[in-house]
Amino acid sequence: MRITQRFLFLCCLMLVQTLTLQAQNATRNIDYFLGAATKYSPVLKDYKNQQQSIRIDSLLVLAAAKPQVTASSAGMYAPIIKGYGYDEVLSNGQSLEALLNVNYDLSNKRRIKNQLEGIKLQSDSVQYAGALSLFDLKKSITDQYITVYASQQQVEFNQEVSTLLKKEEALLKQLTRNNVYKQSEYLTFLVTLQQQELSLKQAELQYQNDYATLGYLAGLTDTSTIPLAEPQLAYPVSQPTKGFFTKRYDIDSLKNVNQKSTIALNYRPKFGVYANSGYNSSFLLQPYKNFGASVGFTLSVPIYDGHQRKMQYEKLDLATLTSNYYKDFFVRQQQQQLNLIRQQLTATDQLFGQINQQIKFAKGLIEVDSKLLRTGDIKVVDYIIAINNYMTAANLFRQTTTNRLKLINQFNYWNN
Structure with missing residues (x-):
């Protein structure tokens, strides 16, 4: 038992000396x-x-x-009360649209x-x-x-x-x-x-x-x-x-x-195309048939801007x-x-x-x-x-x- 204790003591002493030496030499x-x-x-x-x-x-x-896809919706109601209100020819009285739009610039x-x-x-x-x-x-x-x-x-x-x-x-x-x-x-x-x-x-x-x-x-x-x-x-x-x-x-x-x-x-000229589809109606004539689609293009050509x-x-x-x-x-x-x-x-x-x-x-x-x-x-x-x-x-x-x-x-x- 004493031999084991002495051995452990010597090991600890050597470890302490090693660590001390390393600390002294550390840079x-x-x-x-x-x-x-x-x-x-x-x-x-x-x-x-x-x-x-x-x-x-x-x-x-x-x-x-890439082509830009957007969904849009708008509704409007213009009531006529006792003959007072927006001109129905211009406002159509009411309208509703719900569209899916695709735009792409070709240029x-x-x-x-x-x-x-x-x-x-x-x-x-x-x-x-x-x-x-x-x-x-x-x-x-x-x-x-x-x-x-x-x-x-x-x-x-x-x-x-x-x-x-x-x-x-x-x-x-x-x-x-x-x-x-x-x-x-x-x-x-x-x-x-x-x-x-x-x-x-x-x-x-x-x-x-x-x-x-x-x-x-x-x-x-x-x-x-x-x-x-x-x-x-x-x-x-x-x-x-x-x-x-x-x-x-x-x-x-x-x-x-x-x-x-x-x-x-x-x-340079700018040219693009677009397409949309959905529902667009004024509810004045056969509103259940106002589902449809459209396509088109845009063109812009600069001509003069004062140099x-x-x-x-x-x-x-x-x-x-x-x-x-x-x-x-x-x-x-x-x-x-x-x-x-x-x-x-x-x-x-x-x-x-x-x-x-x-x-x-x-x-x-x-x-x-x-x-x-x-x-x-x-x-x-x-x-x-x-x-x-x-x-x-x-x-x-x-x-x-x-x-x-x-x-x-x-x-x-x-x-x-």
């Missing part, structure tokens, strides 16, 4: 937040519903193109096709707006993720420096007691340690705020700050492809063409010309933006060599000064200066890395 990557933002975004859901609504519009158009085929093309363009426009919204969402999430990761690194670095200073503070305190260093030098170092601890707390608060903002943008209610994995952003060197951002201008141009077709179809068609064409031509102006200007701006980001990335990459060399020298100086500190051969102020120089170089490296990642994110956005 979240950028895909986690992008997936949540895509899942919970009401804007993307709105565009999706708009697509479904447009699909229903196309079905409505197809349904309207509607081209109009239906044009309407379906317009609905397709509307669907393309909504699809483009949804894709653009998704691009904007990914860009903002990625930017904030980079900001949070930079805050996370800042906390880790401040913790590293605080640990180093605490270690040296214990040594310096002992050396001060042994009269190797003055009390004022120890107090100067202690003030530096306290400032670093305050910087660590500020960095932790900033990290929590940045993390909360990231969760807010992604639509997450979880407030836990699980460590983030390093963002992996690819920097493409190719030119933008067919141009996602200019597609909206192409859609607008096609819409103008579709509207021209609509105008042209409005000036409205020409003026509508001119408006659409001006709209197309304006859209082309905006498209050309945007293409110039996009290319300028990409060129500027490339220049900034090149200049940023050139900084890393100098910064890494500065960090290497600053870290080496700290190691030398730390050894001299133990023997009392260096002033405490000089050691503090060495630490501050190392912190400045390390902060510059993180800031430059963060800026580079954000530049890559911008380049990937505009390179679509």
Whole structure:
């Protein structure tokens, strides 16, 4: 029995250790937040519903193109009292009709096709707006993720420096007691340690705020700050492809063409047929024989409307010309933006060599000064200066890395 209890205890202990290790190693990557933002975004859901609504519009158009069957009924009674009342010759005194009507527009085929093309363009426009919204969402999430990761690194670095200073503070305190260093030098170092601890707390608060903002943008209610994995952003060197951002201008141009077709179809003759059957009687003569049917046609030919068609064409031509102006200007701006980001990335990459060399020298100086500190051969102020120089170089490296990642994110956005 005791062996079984020990075995169960060991199993539980191993399970707890495994879960603890997994919790320590657990990280979240950028895909986690992008997936949540895509899942919970009401804007993307709105565009999706708009697509479904447009699909229903196309079905409505197809349904309207079929023969339309309606049932109608009307009754009337005009009494004549003491010779007063409607003229019976005109009103027939009373009437009743109950008809089944069938109408079909024979010239509607081209109009239906044009309407379906317009609905397709509307669907393309909504699809483009949804894709653009998704691009904007990914860009903002990625930017904030980079900001949070930079805050996370800042906390880790401040913790590293605080640990180093605490270690040296214990040594310096002992050396001060042994009269190797003055009390004022120890107090100067202690003030530096306290400032670093305050910087660590500020960095932790900033990290929590940045993390909360990231969760807010992604639509997450979880407030836990699980460590983030390093963002992996690819920097493409190719030119933008067919141009996602200019597609909206192409859609607008096609819409103008579709509207021209609509105008042209409005000036074509309209021809339709109809048929009805049922009961229609005034009850004046053999009402039981007033069951019957009728067929007919309708024809409408536009002749003159004051040149409205020409003026509508001119408006659409001006709209197309304006859209082309905006498209050309945007293409110039996009290319300028990409060129500027490339220049900034090149200049940023050139900084890393100098910064890494500065960090290497600053870290080496700290190691030398730390050894001299133990023997009392260096002033405490000089050691503090060495630490501050190392912190400045390390902060510059993180800031430059963060800026580079954000530049890559911008380049990937505009390179679509």
